[in-house]
Amino acid sequence: MTTRIYVPGDSGALALGADKVAKAIAKELDARGVKAEIVRNGSRGMFWLEPMVEVETAGGRVAYGPVKAKDVASLFDADFVNGGTHRLSLGKTEDLPFLAKQTRLTFARCGITDPLSLDDYRAHGGLRGLEKAVAMAPAEIVKIVTESGLRGRGGAGFPTGIKWKTVLDQVQDRKYIVCNADEGDSATFADRMIMEGDPFVLIEGMAIAGIATGATKGFIYIRSEYPHAVKAMNRAIEIARRAKVLGVNVLGSPNAFDMEVRVGAGAYVCGEETSLLNSLEGKRGVVRAKPPLPAIQGLFGKPTVINNVISLASVPIILDKGAEHYKNFGMGRSRGTIPIQIAGNVKHGGLFEAAFGMTLGEIVDDIGGGTATGRPVKAVQVGGPLGAYFPRALFDTPFDYEEFAKRDGLIGHAGITVFDDSADMLKMARFAMEFCAIESCGKCTPCRIGSTRGVEVIDKISAGIEPEKNLALVTDLCNTMKFGSLCALGGFTPYPVMSAINHFGEDFKPRPVAEAAE
Amino acid sequence: MQQAGTQIAARTAEIIGELRGLEGPLLPILHEIQDEFGYVPAESLPVIADELNISKAEVYGVVTFYHDYRKEPAGRHVLKLCQAEACQSMGSDAAAAKIKQLLGIGFHETTKDGAVTLEPVYCLGMCACSPSAMLDGEVIGRINDPETIDEIVEAVRA
Numbered sequence: 001m002t003t004r005i006y007v008p009g010d011s012g013a014l015a016l017g018a019d020k021v022a023k024a025i026a027k028e029l030d031a032r033g034v035k036a037e038i039v040r041n042g043s044r045g046m047f048w049l050e051p052m053v054e055v056e057t058a059g060g061r062v063a064y065g066p067v068k069a070k071d072v073a074s075l076f077d078a079d080f081v082n083g084g085t086h087r088l089s090l091g092k093t094e095d096l097p098f099l100a101k102q103t104r105l106t107f108a109r110c111g112i113t114d115p116l117s118l119d120d121y122r123a124h125g126g127l128r129g130l131e132k133a134v135a136m137a138p139a140e141i142v143k144i145v146t147e148s149g150l151r152g153r154g155g156a157g158f159p160t161g162i163k164w165k166t167v168l169d170q171v172q173d174r175k176y177i178v179c180n181a182d183e184g185d186s187a188t189f190a191d192r193m194i195m196e197g198d199p200f201v202l203i204e205g206m207a208i209a210g211i212a213t214g215a216t217k218g219f220i221y222i223r224s225e226y227p228h229a230v231k232a233m234n235r236a237i238e239i240a241r242r243a244k245v246l247g248v249n250v251l252g253s254p255n256a257f258d259m260e261v262r263v264g265a266g267a268y269v270c271g272e273e274t275s276l277l278n279s280l281e282g283k284r285g286v287v288r289a290k291p292p293l294p295a296i297q298g299l300f301g302k303p304t305v306i307n308n309v310i311s312l313a314s315v316p317i318i319l320d321k322g323a324e325h326y327k328n329f330g331m332g333r334s335r336g337t338i339p340i341q342i343a344g345n346v347k348h349g350g351l352f353e354a355a356f357g358m359t360l361g362e363i364v365d366d367i368g369g370g371t372a373t374g375r376p377v378k379a380v381q382v383g384g385p386l387g388a389y390f391p392r393a394l395f396d397t398p399f400d401y402e403e404f405a406k407r408d409g410l411i412g413h414a415g416i417t418v419f420d421d422s423a424d425m426l427k428m429a430r431f432a433m434e435f436c437a438i439e440s441c442g443k444c445t446p447c448r449i450g451s452t453r454g455v456e457v458i459d460k461i462s463a464g465i466e467p468e469k470n471l472a473l474v475t476d477l478c479n480t481m482k483f484g485s486l487c488a489l490g491g492f493t494p495y496p497v498m499s500a501i502n503h504f505g506e507d508f509k510p511r512p513v514a515e516a517a518e
Numbered sequence: 519m520q521q522a523g524t525q526i527a528a529r530t531a532e533i534i535g536e537l538r539g540l541e542g543p544l545l546p547i548l549h550e551i552q553d554e555f556g557y558v559p560a561e562s563l564p565v566i567a568d569e570l571n572i573s574k575a576e577v578y579g580v581v582t583f584y585h586d587y588r589k590e591p592a593g594r595h596v597l598k599l600c601q602a603e604a605c606q607s608m609g610s611d612a613a614a615a616k617i618k619q620l621l622g623i624g625f626h627e628t629t630k631d632g633a634v635t636l637e638p639v640y641c642l643g644m645c646a647c648s649p650s651a652m653l654d655g656e657v658i659g660r661i662n663d664p665e666t667i668d669e670i671v672e673a674v675r676a
Contacts, residue, residue, distance in 0.1 A: 225642050264545075
């Protein structure tokens with residue numbers, strides 16, 4: 001068998017020069033007459049080591065990184081094709097602590113397989129969940145998903161099985177599965193990584209959802225900022241169709257299911273489920289009032305399962321290994337694993353899949369290794385632009401939906417942005433309001449107008465104009481937005497704003513003139 | 519101009535013909551039109567309204583709702599700089615200021631020679647290699663490195 005050399009094709013690796021590395025390796029292979037196959041795998045999720053090149057050896061896969069194109073010749077000199085030692089040697093990939101400490105269920109194959117090889121997918125446990133599902137009654141599948149305790153990984157944490165049951169119970173000529181891949185939250189890239197690194201798992205999850213609820217058509221709504229994910233999903237769907245994983249007889253069963261990719265157009269609010277449905281229908285991405293729930297009247301007025309990428313991609317392993325296996329990971333009402341994305345000013349940024357329950361401090365300090373700049377951590381924002389800023393004093397919070405809610409925060413899509421002590425929290429609070437103003441769909445007043453007024457009031461505080469009165473005004477405005485907005489954009493913008501005010505009050509005090517003049 | 523307008527309308531009608539069979543075809547049609555012309559020409563809107571049997575106001579509403587659709591052509595290169603939180607934590611402000619200064623334009627502007635349009639973007643999913651940018655659809659990480667900034671500026675001037 002020819003040696004396989006893995007050079008990630010994940011866009012995170014591409015952003016750091018993976019294509020140049022792959023080209024340089026191909027050139028050297030040619031020049032030196034060495035026989036090896038270059039596989040463009042997904043990323044293992046350790047972005048400080050990307051581009052991380054791996055080689056398959058008799059003793060397992062060994063890694064080198066971060067590799068630059070100019071390192072390639074010396075890697076060949078060190079005989080890396082046979083696992084030779086080089087200054088960029090990282091040892092066996094599986095033994096890298098960042099990977100060894102993880103529990104990879106949803107991301108089990110990401111970075112290991114060739115993302116577009118269905119044979120690879122099968123060889124690593126793929127399609128077992130769907131094979132079981134086609135032999136089951138829909139209600140049975142829904143029961144397993146419900147029992148697994150899987151909750152919506154998009155952020156809302158709604159039990160996936162209950163959503164599916166509602167759709168299953170509707171009697172209609174047409175139902176839809178919609179995958180929300182409009183991953184717009186800063187610090188999140190789990191959806192992108194799975195779509196680029198293991199697209200078949202999402203296809204399999206959607207097909208299972210279709211069979212479980214009686215839906216025959218699926219849509220994946222991917223944001224336009226993810227061109228590589230769009231390409232990977234389109235190609236994977238084509239391959240799945242040819243292999244009869246999708247089509248009129250899914251895996252030879254009487255179940256029909258097919259899907260198509262739709263590309264967003266740069267509106268953050270379309271990550272909100274009802275706004276996404278409007279966008280899919282070709283309308284302005286304006287939020288809909290609920291009820292009716294999308295499960296009852298969703299896309300084109302038909303019953304619709306709308307789930308996040310990670311929720312759907314977690315279903316195949318639940319069907320394969322059983323509800324019990326998945327449920328046994330986690331804590332409290334947060335069952336299973338969650339792909340935590342550690343981002344921003346952090347030494348070891350990347351994707352870390354683990355059972356619920358690790359503390360924020362363990363994630364940031366032990367796994368993330370502190371800040372990239374080496375300065376003290378000042379704040380971490382958990383859950384994207386609508387998530388709260390947590391100070392070090394709250395680092396004992398366990399990663400769990402309810403525990404975060406208790407501390408006026410949310411885990412959202414599980415992205416964590418780390419900030420060092422140079423961060424200005426007033427500026428971050430202002431940005432939260434500004435972002436809400438840019439992205440508001442305009443349907444409800446608290447969000448549309450409140451966000452603009454919020455920016456203005458925070459600017460007054462910054463300028464030292466009646467700071468106490470204006471702080472009280474922001475607090476009041478946040479209350480109005482929180483309870484009066486139609487969706488999470490206006491409703492959750494108060495989380496970053498109020499947490500910045502409550503935990504970092506010193507940043508909202510009038511500033512010395514010299515600094516303010518900067 | 520008249521000629522160009524007629525050609526745009528004709529090509530728009532062709533695109534609609536190819537995509538109208540989709541469920542909810544409007545966004546795919548607009549994407550295709552923008553791919554074709556580099557923007558969504560005003561001349562396309564009445565054709566879409568007519569063909570899809572919706573009001574011109576509705577088409578206009580959709581086009582203007584989404585940040586991606588352009589009313590006029592962009593420069594030869596489009597450079598998007600991520601300005602979301604994770605990139606801010608790694609100095610995206612300073613990187614953007616530097617690039618703006620080197621190119622002599624601000625966000626939502628195109629250089630006079632039509633070489634490059636500069637835009638902010640809120641998250642490219644490159645949050646573990648911040649600050650990031652996208653140049654003509656290709657992602658670039660850790661752009662706070664002065665060498666990378668120089669490379670980007672050189673590339674867009676080409």
